[in-house]
Amino acid sequence: MPETAGGARRLRSQPRRSDGQRARNGAPAGSGAPGRETPLYGALDLGTNNCRLLIARPARDGFRVVDSFSRIVRLGEGLSRTGRLDDAAMHRAYEALALCGERLIRRGVDPDRLMAVATQACRQADNGPAFIERVRAGTGLRLRVIDPVEEARLSVEGCLNLFDPAAEAVLVVDVGGGSTELSWLRRSASGFVSEGWMSAPIGVVTLAERHPEPADTGPAAHAAWYEAMVADMAAALTAAPVDPAIRRLFAAGRAHLVGTSGAITSLAGIHLGLERYQRNLVDGLWMTRADCEAAAERLKALGPHGRAAESCIGPDRADLVLAGAAIMAAVQRAWPSERVRVADRGLREGLLLRRMREDRPSPRRRRRRRGGGGQPPAT
Structure with missing residues (x-):
């Protein structure tokens, strides 16, 4: 993985691989574990006060959490007075995001299965877009600012x-x-x-x-x-x-x-x-x-x-x-x-459930796989 100036590894998108394709360790691509375990997904939420990450694996009743992270960063501190993100607040948030990036890399989460969003502070701040770009350039995390x-x-x-x-x-x-x-x-x-x-x-x-x-x-x-x-x-x-x-x-x-x-x-x-x-x-x-x-x-x-x-x-x-x-x-x-x-x-849980639902094969596709003698995909 390439290094940033601060020594943190950056997330880098890889070419999409089919779920059946194996990584070198014999695990499904992005799963970080052997056998037929389903791949890992990540949900990152950068809010006005907190930076939170969930890494989870799909399960029949929703998902199973594999790793989590939460840190109070107060990104919106002083924003209501100045209309801008404070330098110290951006530094705190950036450091927390860099740690999230390290966890995602360590767990082997495919960047295509990461949903990373930012909310009110980045929506409201004049320099919110510049901070989002700084995060992308420095960590590889592509935060999407979502509306209310x-x-x-x-x-x-x-x-x-x-x-x-x-x-x-x-x-x-x-x-x-x-x-x-x-x-x-x-x-x-x-x-x-x-x-x-x-x-x-x-x-x-x-x-x-x-x-x-x-x-x-x-x-x-x-x-x-x-x-x-x-x-x-x-x-x-x-x-x-x-x-x-x-x-x-x-x-x-x-x-x-x-x-x-x-x-x-x-x-x-x-x-x-x-x-x-x-x-x-x-x-x-x-x-x-x-x-x-x-x-x-x-x-x-x-x-x-x-x-x-x-x-x-x-x-x-x-x-x-x-x-x-x-x-x-x-x-x-x-x-x-x-x-x-x-x-x-x-x-974060909503992000995970939505994306896992999007990736889940349709009932018709599952019936075709069963009819062809193959194993149904893990859910």
């Missing part, structure tokens, strides 16, 4: 199997660093169908920058600060383009929320009293509105240093976690629901 519509759809796809099939409507809330995507769905005979969506230009980074935590740590000062953040998000939600009939389903208790982001997983970790974050306990957890409110109250009482000491939050998120809680509180007040399902999944 696709971002919302991918988050929904990643969470579909967490929907309560008995619910008549669901609201998926994806709280990011620079924006919050909301998707309303109604149950139909063929499954849940979209009823509307919106992208509110408020995320945990933008909200925390607008409302710095007060030096006065008294309960009254903290309550006023928190409620100001809730009101900011509530104002954005008034533009929700949804049929009033959907709101009535929520008011009648026939709908529920799905929260997908660190905003809700942090509340879940606090609610469960985890000494360390455990995805298997958090992902899919049902919380009540009262559970969320109680977790937010505990976070307020802890103060900045106490939040930083919490293993489910840490120093990198201590100043952002209450902004996330305020966003969730505003949504829960606007769309009353006693239940919210916690999703430690979303956009």
